[in-house]
Amino acid sequence: MKLKQAKGRKTTGLFIVEGAHLVEEALSAQWAMVLLFKEGFEYPSPLEHYSLSEDLFDALCTTVSKDTILAICKMHIVEAAGNHILICDDIQDPGNMGTMLRTAYSFGFNHVYCSKNCVDVFNEKVVRASQGALFYLDIQPDFDTEVLQDLKNEGYAIYATGFENSIGMHEIDKRDKLAIILGNEGQGVRKEWLDLSDAILRIETTAFNSLNVGIATGILLHHFR
Numbered sequence: 581m582k583l584k585q586a587k588g589r590k591t592t593g594l595f596i597v598e599g600a601h602l603v604e605e606a607l608s609a610q611w612a613m614v615l616l617f618k619e620g621f622e623y624p625s626p627l628e629h630y631s632l633s634e635d636l637f638d639a640l641c642t643t644v645s646k647d648t649i650l651a652i653c654k655m656h657i658v659e660a661a662g663n664h665i666l667i668c669d670d671i672q673d674p675g676n677m678g679t680m681l682r683t684a685y686s687f688g689f690n691h692v693y694c695s696k697n698c699v700d701v702f703n704e705k706v707v708r709a710s711q712g713a714l715f716y717l718d719i720q721p722d723f724d725t726e727v728l729q730d731l732k733n734e735g736y737a738i739y740a741t742g743f744e745n746s747i748g749m750h751e752i753d754k755r756d757k758l759a760i761i762l763g764n765e766g767q768g769v770r771k772e773w774l775d776l777s778d779a780i781l782r783i784e785t786t787a788f789n790s791l792n793v794g795i796a797t798g799i800l801l802h803h804f805r
Contacts, residue, residue, distance in 0.1 A: 674705035
């Protein structure tokens with residue numbers, strides 16, 4: 581139950597994965613350590629496993645569903661290939677964060693850097709929305725201005741997103757070493773990161789400028805994949 585809280589996850593280095601599909605992904609990626617079954621169900625597995633009463637099993641789940649299996653997973657450091665980075669600036673919504681992780685993996689942005697106040701990527705809702713993508717990404721927490729400056733010094737092109745002093749994303753040349761910053765749902769990208777960016781990008785729309793951050797991530801990362 582402690583793993584349902586960010587503090588418990590951070591202290592133990594463990595987190596919960598819900599549902600057969602995500603458990604299969606966790607097993608494939610070798611992150612799963614212990615399996616928990618709802619009473620009356622069984623899955624063949626060499627891993628340590630336990631049968632839980634229906635009430636206890638349901639108490640561990642974050643959604644009301646017909647899932648009958650959970651996994652306790654150990655957090656891993658992933659060494660990922662490529663020089664494309666997604667930077668998340670204080671993303672708050674778990675669904676958005678999970679979608680951004682799933683999108684990053686889909687389009688080859690295998691490195692995801694998260695600022696200190698981002699939602700915990702091992703939150704059950706983030707894990708579910710990522711559809712297992714987080715098992716294959718190099719995810720680094722506590723990203724700050726100093727690290728952004730280091731990326732610039734290493735030759736990365738830094739592109740933030742916004743409207744003021746922005747240019748259309750199709751006007752930017754694609755680069756081998758690239759970092760794209762997506763900002764907080766309400767405030768956008770913080771000013772010091774905008775100031776350090778090589779360009780501020782906007783997605784050319786027909787009428788409405790306000791896009792959900794998950795949708796914006798999909799458009800930008802597909803373009804720069």
